Amino acid sequence: MxxxxxxxxxxxxxxxxxxxxxxxxxxxxxxxxxxxxxxxxxxxxxxxxxxxxxxxxxxxxxxxxxxxxxxxxxxxxxxxxxxxxxxxxxxxxxxxxxxxxxxxxxxxxxxxxxxxxxxxxxxxxxxxxxxxxPESPRWLYSQDKVKEARAILEKIYPANEVEQEMQALQSSIEADKASEVSIxxxxxxxxxxxxxxxxxxxxxxxxxxxxxxxxxxxxxxxxxxxxxxxxxxxxxxxxxxxxxxxxxxxxxxxxxxxxxxxxxxxxxxxxxxxxxxxxxxxxxxxxxxxHQASNHAPAVSSFESLHFGRNSTCGSFLNAYEPSNWNCMSCLKASSDCGFCANGDSKYHPGACLAATDAVKGMCKGEHRTWYTKGCPSKFGxxxxxxxxxxxxxxxxxxxxxxxxxxxxxxxxxxxxxxxxxxxxxxxxxxxxxxxxxxxxxxxxxxxxxxxxxxxxxxxxxxxxxxxxxxxxxxxxxxxxxxxxxxxxxxxxxxxxxxxxx
Missing domain, CATH: 1.20.1250.20 (MFS general substrate transporter like domains)
Incomplete structure (x- = not known):
């Protein structure tokens, strides 16, 4: 907004x-x-x-x-x-x-x-x-406030450049006024x-x-x-x-x-x-x-996922045609209701694809694991x-x-x-x-x-x-x-x- x-x-x-x-x-x-x-x-x-x-x-x-x-x-x-x-x-x-x-x-x-x-x-x-x-000297000059414009320019420019600036302003204003006659x-x-x-x-x-x-x-x-x-x-x-x-x-x-x-x-x-x-x-x-981070994302392990219980596992993963091909990015892209719980030994090892609820997130962190919902563990991070x-x-x-x-x-x-x-x-x-x-x-x-x-x-x-x-x-x-x-x-x-x- x-x-x-x-x-x-x-x-x-x-x-x-x-x-x-x-x-x-x-x-x-x-x-x-x-x-x-x-x-x-x-x-x-x-x-x-x-x-x-x-x-x-x-x-x-x-x-x-x-x-x-x-x-x-x-x-x-x-x-x-x-x-x-x-x-x-x-x-x-x-x-x-x-x-x-x-x-x-x-x-x-x-x-x-x-x-x-x-x-x-x-x-x-x-x-x-x-x-x-002060107001802009160029705007003042365009409003025919020439003396005010000169006073401001005298504070900005050396004395020998003020007259040159005034002449340039004058020619610019005259050109503008000439164009205004037609428009x-x-x-x-x-x-x-x-x-x-x-x-x-x-x-x-x-x-x-x-x-x-x-x-x-x-x-x-x-x-x-x-x-x-x-x-x-x-x-x-x-x-x-x-x-x-x-x-x-x-x-x-x-x-x-x-x-x-x-x-x-x-x-x-x-x-x-x-x-x-x-x-x-x-x-x-x-x-x-x-692209490399996505391709090398940690795999999703069925054993790791079911470790937290079938009800805690992401439904999209459970119903997937070939769950063995899934990795962390597959899990996160499958649904906004899925989150990735990293492996407890190393976040780069196969982890769990779980339901993205506060309770499940708490279970994941309770085992001192890292919870991911936007990106995946990456050595390229x-x-x-x-x-x-x-x-x-x-x-x-x-x-x-x-x-x-x-x-x-x-x-x-x-x-x-x-x-x-x-x-x-x-x-x-x-x-x-x-x-x-x-x-x-x-x-x-x-x-x-x-x-x-x-x-x-x-x-x-x-x-x-x-x-x-x-x-x-x-x-x-x-x-x-x-x-x-x-x-x-x-x-x-x-x-x-x-x-x-x-």
């Missing part, structure tokens, strides 16, 4: 950004987030938690496209990428911190109420700090004519491509379901799975620091292409690893977790932050809110599709097939990024517009050439 709310938050956020400015959009996002956190903490029924999640989602969706936009418009071009990457670092660092905070609340009275309610604190802090910050001033008019504008259309091709690709590499399956994936790799303990998921979120934050250091040196496009190659290799390796870490390291510096940087600088000023909003909606819709289908895919295709599918999506994304996404490193916003107006085509070395034929 939070992701669904984020879709609408991003959609309305684009209009609010253009109409009322970046600062007011962030303040509104803080209010929505605070309301959602309080509603969830005070919930007396499930519908209140759902309502709170929707409010939180609206705030997250609005902030997700506004924050990078606000930062980029208030930053000098030479360090713009690094400053927008800071936004990514604080998001991933916040995720890691949230894991730790929730862990601290597990043993306090009213555990989940504190977990959900404390999320309102950052929103309050940001709201009051945001009151002291009109309203929001609906802009949307209707958006695909007829070469600059905006090419910007949207790039912006939507990177946002959809960011999600279809499968990142949020790892972030949302990392404890489940770790269990699929053969780690049965919930505590172990949660501890390892902390590591994945920590690596995500570290990757954001790498992005800050290199995004303005090597460029957004090159960083994303290198990132995608690393992601594809890791996903294919994960697919192979999970450590390597699977290692590959998950490498996948995060490949993803975070490039595909984790660069798509938001690209979308904060690829659109003309008048269309920056609408363009960023459309791209953010595509991101959250893709997020919802991937996260909602992951568990179903693992049941239908298995873990190996699911990761291989994401490798295929990532390959398509890599090709699309290569052909559709230009490099914007170090360019003024107005220079990006001129590049898109002329058109571009990729070169073999990863840079972008202007297409003079267009």
């Amino acid at each position: 939070a992701v669904a709310g984020a879709i609408f938050g991003a959609a309305f956020g684009g209009w609010i950004n253009d109409k009322y400015g970046r600062k007011k959009s962030i303040l509104l996002a803080d209010i929505l987030f605070f309301i959602g956190a309080i509603v969830m903490a005070a919930a007396v029924a499930p519908w209140m938690i759902i309502l709170g999640r929707i409010f939180v989602g609206l705030g997250v969706g609005m902030a997700s496209m506004t924050s990078p936009l606000y930062i980029s418009e208030s930053s000098p071009a030479r360090i713009r990428g690094a400053l927008v990457s800071t936004n990514g670092l604080l998001i991933t660092g916040g995720q890691f911190l949230a894991y730790l905070i929730n862990l601290a609340f597990t043993k306090t009275p009213g555990t989940w109420r504190w977990m959900l309610g404390v999320a309102g604190v950052p929103a309050v802090v940001q709201f009051f700090l945001m009151l002291s910050l 009109g001033h309203g929001f609906i008019s802009k949307v209707k004519h958006i695909w007829g504008n070469d600059v905006v259309r090419r910007g949207l091709y790039a912006g939507i491509t990177v946002q959809v690709a960011q999600q279809f590499v499968g990142i949020n399956t790892v972030m949302y379901y990392s404890p489940t994936i770790v269990q699929l790799a053969g780690f049965a303990s919930n505590k172990t799975a949660l501890a390892l998921s902390l590591i994945t979120s920590g690596l995500n934050a570290v990757g954001s620091i790498v992005s800050m250091a290199f995004v303005d040196r090597f460029g957004r496009r090159r960083l994303m292409i290198v990132s995608m190659f690393g992601i594809i290799v890791c996903l294919i390796a994960l697919s192979v690893m999970f 450590f390597f699977a977790v290692l590959l998950l870490g490498l996948y995060i390291i490949s993803y975070s510096p490039g595909m984790g932050t660069a798509p938001w940087i690209v979308n904060s600088e690829i659109y003309p000023l008048k269309y920056r809110g609408i363009g960023g909003g459309i791209a953010a909606v595509s991101n959250w819709v893709s997020n919802l599709i991937v996260s909602e289908t992951f568990l179903t895919l693992t049941e239908a295709l298995g873990s190996s097939g699911t990761f291989l599918l994401f490798a295929g999506f990532s390959t398509i994304g890599l090709v699309a990024i290569y052909f559709l996404v230009p490099e914007t490193k170090g360019l003024q916003f107005e220079e990006v517009e001129k590049m898109l107006e002329k058109g571009f085509k990729p070169s073999l070395c990863g840079n972008v050439k202007e297409d003079d034929s267009k």
Whole structure:
């Protein structure tokens, strides 16, 4: 429900950004987030938690496209990428911190109420700090507040660069006003004519491509379901799975620091292409690893299963045509009512396929055996977790932050809110599709097939990024517009050439 709310938050956020400015959009996002956190903490029924999640989602969706936009418009071009990457670092660092905070609340009275309610604190802090910050100078200039825009630019740029920035803004605004004569001033008019504008259309091709690709590499399956994936790799303990998921979120934050250091040196496009190659290799390796883990899962022993009594044995196993061919994965896939109780001497020896009830689980653990319901004992489990870490390291510096940087600088000023909003909606819709289908895919295709599918999506994304996404490193916003107006085509070395034929 939070992701669904984020879709609408991003959609309305684009209009609010253009109409009322970046600062007011962030303040509104803080209010929505605070309301959602309080509603969830005070919930007396499930519908209140759902309502709170929707409010939180609206705030997250609005902030997700506004924050990078606000930062980029208030930053000098030479360090713009690094400053927008800071936004990514604080998001991933916040995720890691949230894991730790929730862990601290597990043993306090009213555990989940504190977990959900404390999320309102950052929103309050940001709201009051945001009151002291200025509006985006580029938005102010577009609203004919020239003196206010100049005053803010004088605080950001050296004195000798302010006039140059003002002239670039003036030419950009004049071009926008000229286009408005033919398309009109309203929001609906802009949307209707958006695909007829070469600059905006090419910007949207790039912006939507990177946002959809960011999600279809499968990142949020790892972030949302990392404890489940770790269990699929053969780690049965919930505590172990949660501890390892902390590591994945920590690596995500570290990757954001790498992005800050290199995004303005090597460029957004090159960083994303290198990132995608690393992601594809890791996903294919994960697919192979999970396939091997499945093939080498411990066998199911009839003697071990009947050791707990016929009534405790999984019904699917008892009625199987060739039970001697069963292994742990066969047991778990047969039915959600089946669980695997590992051998007492070694978890890699043949074990028991039992009914997945609390009583039977207690009997299994009573004999100091390990109980499995998601994955099986595997000698490959450590390597699977290692590959998950490498996948995060490949993803975070490039595909984790660069798509938001690209979308904060690829659109003309008048269309920056609408363009960023459309791209953010595509991101959250893709997020919802991937996260909602992951568990179903693992049941239908298995873990190996699911990761291989994401490798295929990532390959398509890599090709699309290569052909559709230009490099914007170090360019003024107005220079990006001129590049898109002329058109571009990729070169073999990863840079972008202007297409003079267009």
